[in-house]
Amino acid sequence: MFTQKRILAVLSLVLVAAFALGACATPTPIEIIKTVEVQVEKQVEKIVTQEVEKIVTKEVEKQVEVVVTKEVEKIVTQEVEVQVDVPSAFATAPFALGDLKVRQALAYCTNKLDLIKTVYPLVAEDQQKALIMNTFIPTSSWAYAGDANITIYPFDAEKGKALLDEAGWTMAEGSEYRANADGIELALKFTTTTAAFRKAWAAVWEQQMKDCGVRIIRLHAPASWWFGDTTGLARRDYELGAFAWVGQADPGGRTLWACDQIPSPENNWEGQNGMGWCNAAADEGIKKAVNSLKLSDRQAAYTVVQAEYTKDVPAIPLFNRTETYAVVAGFQNFKPNAGTSYYQWNAQEWEIPGKDTIIEGFTQEPASLFTLVEDALVAGQAASFISGYSTTDHNFSFQARMLKELSTLDSGLAQMQEVEVKAGDMVRDASGTDAALAAGMKVVNTAGETVEFTGAPVKMNLLVVKYEYVDGLTWSDGEPLKVEDMQLYWKVRCDRENGATSFTICDMIKEIAWGEDYFGYTVTYNPGVMDPTYFLDPLGWYPAHRVLSDGRKLADVPAKEYTTLPEIAENPIGVGPYVLKEWVKGEKMVFEANPYFYLGAPKTPNIVILFITSENAEAQLLGGQVDILDGTSLVGVTETLDAAAKEGKITIIVEPSATWEHIDLNLSFGQ
């Protein structure tokens, strides 16, 4: 009997049961390790603090080696026999990955274009080819080394097979897979998520490997395990692992490619170098790349890292995903860009002839427009209509918008000074933490060497950057933007009770001088701060003059109240192209043009964000109820969309996404 109540009840039960199961079952996707209950008489050395002694009385079973936390001085460990039972259907040969020839062979045997065709069949072939990744930096990025400076592995199965033969993995007569002299089959476990997208290309890749005689045992694990805090990737629990990285305008990479970023108990599982790749030149290169501020130095350093990376093959970069947008026919000035999700950057230029309202479909509703606390993409996108952009990051590079120009060293707006630091000064230490300088701390001096502070003065780099904004920035209520508004932002930003996640920005700034003869401010960072994105303005603004519904001025409201304040979370004002007129929860956000926008009035008077479901998104577009859909509501180019585009009803735009797929090779098994 299908009553409403029963449907609800059954669904609730299913959900509750799923949760309950999830709570009870510890995911053990790779191997079931049977730990035998062993009673151990714990011997713990006398530990200094009172608190730690609690653990002496506490029965802690069967540990062998304890990685000491800060508070615990030392815990004596005892060898314990733990029986391991690996009921694996196949014994794999992960040690093969330690051999460069095997890794190169895997790269040669991979036909990236075929993988792309599997997942993006309706994308034009030249666009498909443009998606191929050669290294860990997208080819359109400023940091890309250039084809000539790296080793490229075009699909060449014969070359791959030859390399495997050379490495001692040969194909016996009549067998499907290669084996070494000991008769061990070349089988490798491949771990990734359960996403249909990955299952699709992984199945093809498995076949490509089979063609070269490599057996791939695919394991599609739940994302909660694969990306868990203490499981899967975070614990290097894989042989071959596939997932995606999001390319940034600033490529960073320190946590990925440096030797000290290989997660292990010894470093408290810090770092993302799960491959365990440690190459001296690359290690030096990546540190240089993220610790230099001059673009040319950084390019050179990234080139070195990419050259080593492609030579050593710690991972096989595959392809960029695509970002699909669909807009109604006739939509003008819709200009999404590779590398950024903020395609609303030029909303003031959007236009559909004959329509005074543009409707954008969102499948997720912003939780709050207080973007300091709410970091979901949709919140940022919706808020950007109101706030505008001070900078953008198109095509893996940065552009100034409301900022007069990027405050780079070359522009003269940023300066690097030498400063002598002494004990007690706030500095950024070599590990990137901002703290008061004390003896024993390691810092980077002006020569770029990491030195231990002993009490004797050390010379460090000091970054001073001036940020200046364009003229004419005006709040949508007509009040000009003032320095007080920025000061209010800074006060709220650094109040630990504001609900924000990270306060690094507050800790890394030594002082701010507010502009007197220019509109902006000058920031002096802590000595040692070498933030590669130093040229982006670190501050925003709040309308200090705004009077709240209860009569108070925004400037007088404690930061703690901001997250619940309607004038901040629901109806903020800004200096951007649009003003939020109405937010009907669960249904839509209605924006109208800001008459005071500094670039002139927007071309379309109204923009509406309509909250729809992904199940209903295409129908809404084809039915004429929405004008724009982006990649969060579209699964890609479907046949329905393709057909509508061919009939001229809609336009489909496919851009390479900043997100790219790759297969990581866990090298530790071979070492």
Next chain:
Amino acid sequence: MTGYLIRRLVQMVIVVMISAAASYALLNLAPGGPTAGLRQAVQGGRNRITAEDIARIRAYFELDLFLPYRFSRWLIGQPRGPLTIFGREFFGDTIVGCYQERMATVRYADGTIKDISLGCAQDVTLGDLVGRRTSNGVLFGDFGLSWRLLRDRPVTMVLASRLDRTLQLISLSTFFSLVIGIPLGIYSAVKQYSVFDYVFTSLAFMGSAMPTFFFGILMILTFAIFFKNIGLPYLPPGSATAVRAYTIPWIGTVQPESLLDHALHLILPVTVLTIVNISGWSRFIRASMLDVLRQDYVRTARAKGLWERVVVVKHALRNALIPFVTIIVFSLPGLFGGAIITESVFSWPGMGRLYFLALGDYDYPVAMAILFITAVLTVIATLLRDFLYTLVDPRIRFS
């Protein structure tokens, strides 16, 4: 009667409390939660997340308190600090939670690695709770603040934004299901084994067998997309209202948020829900009627020469309705809870979809509010059902 009512009310309170405690515990013990993924978040140069940051955010969501205290604060808004009697504070040092655990990583001989807790590095005491934000407790009508969906705004605000849409959808479809389903069922039973009965029974089976999402998408493709393409009057493909005016052949221009606009948007989802309901309910009525029609007293009624209509409506139907009352009454929580799948297929901003989003986004205050209200409505429906029984069948008495 009064004694019966009091007994029932006490039972109802106990049932609601148990269900609230069980669902609260299940939600909170499940893996995930608002801090999930923080450690894996992008650690950009300007956004590093430290262990201290994570502890602070845990405390922000009260996740540092032990579950019973959290539940009690959710239910009745207590404890908020030490017990104060005549200006003196008691139990100020009672430990009610752990702000930050001391973790250690242990490597076993077989190479497996595990994080274990070595106890609490910083306890939370009752005294620490002073000044923390908390709701007044759901028992006093305060469902607290939303965690995710409408961050830090009252849960009641989130619920209110969806309630009238859900009421519209579900009440209309329930109404049409009753008005159409009951006569269909009766007719089909009275004319058993007729052509109509066969056709109707087959259609009802198809209706029950067809998944709502498939049925919904089929309707959209036909009546919204296909009809529009061939120039026939079409229906909107989804949402509760339009944003801008649109023109429908034969009907003309429809202004957004006009009565016509509302009505047009309701047609498809109401139809889907109604058809699914009718196919179930009418078959139920049919079976129930068939049972009754075979009874001796019906034969007696016919034998004494009553009109067939009187026999069916007055004698048979009333008795056939008794089991049906249960179904109708239990659609009451559904009025509040909405229809998850239909709402998703039609982008209908209703309660079912909200519940689904709340679970997916770890917005436990919202999910708990929906579960709690649904539980309350369910026990009320049970009571109502027992009252209705006495109305439908005077032989039933309370004892």
